[in-house]
Amino acid sequence: MSGVTIDDVRRVAELANLELTADEEPRMQRDLNSILGHIAELNELNTSDVPPMAQVGEVLEGVEAFLHGETLRADAVRPSVDRAKVMAAAPETDGRFFKVPKVIER
Amino acid sequence: MASEELTGLTQGLTIDAARAAVASGETTAVALAEQHYSRISTGDEQINSYLSLSRDRALAQAAKIDGMAARGEALPPLAGVPLGIKDVLTMQGTPATAGSMILKGYQPPYDATSVARLEAAGAVLLGKLNCDEFAMGSSNENSAYGPVRNPRALDRVPGGSSGGSAAAVAADFAVASLGTDTGGSIRQPAAFCGVVGVLPTYGRVSRYGLIAFASSLDRVGPFTKNVKDAATMLEVLAGQDAMDATSSAQPVGSYVAALEKPVEGLRIGVPEEYFGEGLDPEIRAAIEKVLDGLKAAGCVIKKVSLPHTKYAVPTYYVIATAEASSNLSRFDGIRFGLRDAEAKSLSALYRKTRDAGFGSEVKRRILLGTYALSAGYYDAYYKKAQQVRTLLTRDFLAAFHDVDVLVAPVTPTPAFKLGEKTDDPIKMYLEDIYSVAASLAGICGVSVPCGETGEKLPIGVQVLARHFDEATMLRVAKAVEDGQASAK
Numbered sequence: 334m335s336g337v338t339i340d341d342v343r344r345v346a347e348l349a350n351l352e353l354t355a356d357e358e359p360r361m362q363r364d365l366n367s368i369l370g371h372i373a374e375l376n377e378l379n380t381s382d383v384p385p386m387a388q389v390g391e392v393l394e395g396v397e398a399f400l401h402g403e404t405l406r407a408d409a410v411r412p413s414v415d416r417a418k419v420m421a422a423a424p425e426t427d428g429r430f431f432k433v434p435k436v437i438e439r
Numbered sequence: 440m441a442s443e444e445l446t447g448l449t450q451g452l453t454i455d456a457a458r459a460a461v462a463s464g465e466t467t468a469v470a471l472a473e474q475h476y477s478r479i480s481t482g483d484e485q486i487n488s489y490l491s492l493s494r495d496r497a498l499a500q501a502a503k504i505d506g507m508a509a510r511g512e513a514l515p516p517l518a519g520v521p522l523g524i525k526d527v528l529t530m531q532g533t534p535a536t537a538g539s540m541i542l543k544g545y546q547p548p549y550d551a552t553s554v555a556r557l558e559a560a561g562a563v564l565l566g567k568l569n570c571d572e573f574a575m576g577s578s579n580e581n582s583a584y585g586p587v588r589n590p591r592a593l594d595r596v597p598g599g600s601s602g603g604s605a606a607a608v609a610a611d612f613a614v615a616s617l618g619t620d621t622g623g624s625i626r627q628p629a630a631f632c633g634v635v636g637v638l639p640t641y642g643r644v645s646r647y648g649l650i651a652f653a654s655s656l657d658r659v660g661p662f663t664k665n666v667k668d669a670a671t672m673l674e675v676l677a678g679q680d681a682m683d684a685t686s687s688a689q690p691v692g693s694y695v696a697a698l699e700k701p702v703e704g705l706r707i708g709v710p711e712e713y714f715g716e717g718l719d720p721e722i723r724a725a726i727e728k729v730l731d732g733l734k735a736a737g738c739v740i741k742k743v744s745l746p747h748t749k750y751a752v753p754t755y756y757v758i759a760t761a762e763a764s765s766n767l768s769r770f771d772g773i774r775f776g777l778r779d780a781e782a783k784s785l786s787a788l789y790r791k792t793r794d795a796g797f798g799s800e801v802k803r804r805i806l807l808g809t810y811a812l813s814a815g816y817y818d819a820y821y822k823k824a825q826q827v828r829t830l831l832t833r834d835f836l837a838a839f840h841d842v843d844v845l846v847a848p849v850t851p852t853p854a855f856k857l858g859e860k861t862d863d864p865i866k867m868y869l870e871d872i873y874s875v876a877a878s879l880a881g882i883c884g885v886s887v888p889c890g891e892t893g894e895k896l897p898i899g900v901q902v903l904a905r906h907f908d909e910a911t912m913l914r915v916a917k918a919v920e921d922g923q924a925s926a927k
Contacts, residue, residue, distance in 0.1 A: 337810070341810070342806070345806050345809050345810045345813065346806060348809050348813060349764060349768075349805050349806060349809040350768070350771070350786070350789040350790050350793055351790065351793055351794060351797070351802055351805060351806065352790040352791060352793070352794040353794075353802070354794075357799070357802070360799075361802070361803060361806055364803055364864050365803075365806060365807060365810065367864070367865055368756060368807060368864060368865060368868075369807075369810075371752070371753050371756075371865055371868075372753040372756065372757055372820065372824075373753075374749075374750065374753055375750055375753050375754065375757075375823050375824065375827055376823070377750075378747075378750065378827060378830065380823060380826035380827060380830070383826040383827075383829050383830060384826070384829055385822050385825030385826050385828075385829065386825050386826070386828040386829040386832060387655060387825060388655050388685070389641040389642065389655070389832075389880070389881030389906070390642070390685075392829065392832045392833070392836070392880075392881075393881075393906055407681075414548050414549055415548065418548035419548055419774075421546075421548070422545055422546060422547070422548065422774070422775045422776075423773070423774055423775060424772060424773075424775075424776070424777070424778035424780075425778065431773050431774055433773060433785055433788065434782060434783055434784055434785050434787075434788055435783075435784065435785070436784075436785045
């Protein structure tokens with residue numbers, strides 16, 4: 334794996350909807366390279382036969398709490414948070430919807 | 440009453456003592472809350488542990504408890520006990536900033552389950568506690584609202600990310616508090632500030648209302664002044680919640696009752712990888728003393744190996760940042776918090792809001808996580824880390840075939856100075872070397888004070904136990920605490 338370039342930093346920032354200043358770009362490049370260098374140590378391990386683990390429950394065979402479906406709640410209608418309270422926290426709203434700038438630009 | 444007299448009453452006050460004083464009529468819940476607010480107003484300017492105070496809600500709850508006490512009603516387990524809440528948990532009507540500018544002014548419309556449970560158990564919630572931005576940090580220096588200082592040594596960090604939660608308890612600005620731990624954020628600040636901090640098993644305490652950092656790792660747990668208080672808090676907090684699908688149906692243990700059982704015959708594992716190069720000699724000596732004490736109490740001490748330990752930090756920083764990059768995409772200036780009002784297009788609105796709202800550590804982790812998940816790198820980084828996470832977890836499961844708990848240092852060094860590690864992210868990340876493996880494996884742990892260094896800095900020892908075996912974990916923690924008391 335080759336190092337992270339400034340272009341990589343810009344591409345990833347765009348994917349993440351982040352805007353970096355001219356000062357931040359080289360700093361992030363330096364930090365990402367140093368962190369990824371440390372992460373490269375994982376390649377010392379042969380993991381070809383090891384299943385990936387996304388959640389703790391996957392490795393706990395026989396722990397009843399994590400059997401499939403056990404933690405699903407009943408499929409019942411229940412009130413959600415009051416709309417007025419949610420809208421009160423929004424930066425811009427007409428009381429019913431969130432307002433945003435024009436989405437289609439051309 | 441003179442103010443010194445008022446604040447003196449909060450010193451070293453435990454849950455048991457506070458509740459008993461309210462129940463007996465020796466004091467009132469309102470008076471206890473006021474004493475804490477008074478102490479906060481004189482002392483917290485220096486420490487910076489609270490970000491906001493929820494005075495109206497606290498005093499209304501305190502008056503309710505006082506009414507119950509006056510009528511001679513049975514009081515719940517936390518009746519009148521003043522607590523603080525880490526500012527990544529939601530409390531209706533109180534700001535929730537997550538230590539970030541992007542949530543400045545946000546007032547969540549609902550209570551986190553853990554918050555609601557504490558209040559239903561009679562607790563008086565004093566306010567919200569400072570932390571690293573979105574719980575990302577090991578020193579509380581990443582808060583947008585300024586760092587927290589360690590009450591035990593003002594030139595030192597309190598640890599992170601739950602720095603405010605640990606400092607508030609250490610400084611008697613709360614009897615106990617709630618924190619969160621993703622890679623060590625409860626245990627490490629507990630060790631740095633000389634208080635007890637519990638990392639419950641993943642799924643033991645509901646995450647509903649916790650502003651998510653890394654959902655497969657995030658946990659909510661208590662900070663307290665002693666082990667018994669931690670057991671009391673955990674009994675209230677633990678249990679399944681319909682609002683968190685990862686919360687477990689495993690029966691909740693009688694944690695307080697478990698403390699009465701002797702530790703004789705328990706097998707204590709000492710993981711050799713946690714005692715290698717880089718461990719401060721004074722911390723090593725303190726942990727060895729703890730092990731001698733447990734041996735004297737009848738425990739069997741066994742050396743064990745967790746061979747993949749050195750891979751825990753890199754594994755953690757792939758998985759946690761990948762999950763964070765996804766979780767933090769919800770902060771976009773549309774539904775809550777900050778918005779860049781000048782932006783003319785939706786994409787500019789996202790970018791400019793996030794640029795203004797996020798601090799540099801949060802940006803760094805979002806970039807790293809996005810990179811690890813991006814096309815062409817997913818298998819090399821994210822999948823690889825998930826596979827090593829399996830190996831790290833297997834290490835613990837294998838060790839727990841031979842021993843009942845593990846005893847190890849929490850941190851390689853005692854609390855470091857403010858500004859000491861802010862320039863080098865790797866240096867800061869390695870601070871988590873003894874804490875992240877337990878986070879990745881989902882097992883439970885507790886940090887217990889076990890002495891201090893020559894410079895009077897607190898030292899913590901962690902007791903790690905099997906998934907859902909908080910009862911044994913706390914039992915051993917109590918024996919460690921008792922050993923400290925008898926050594927004094």
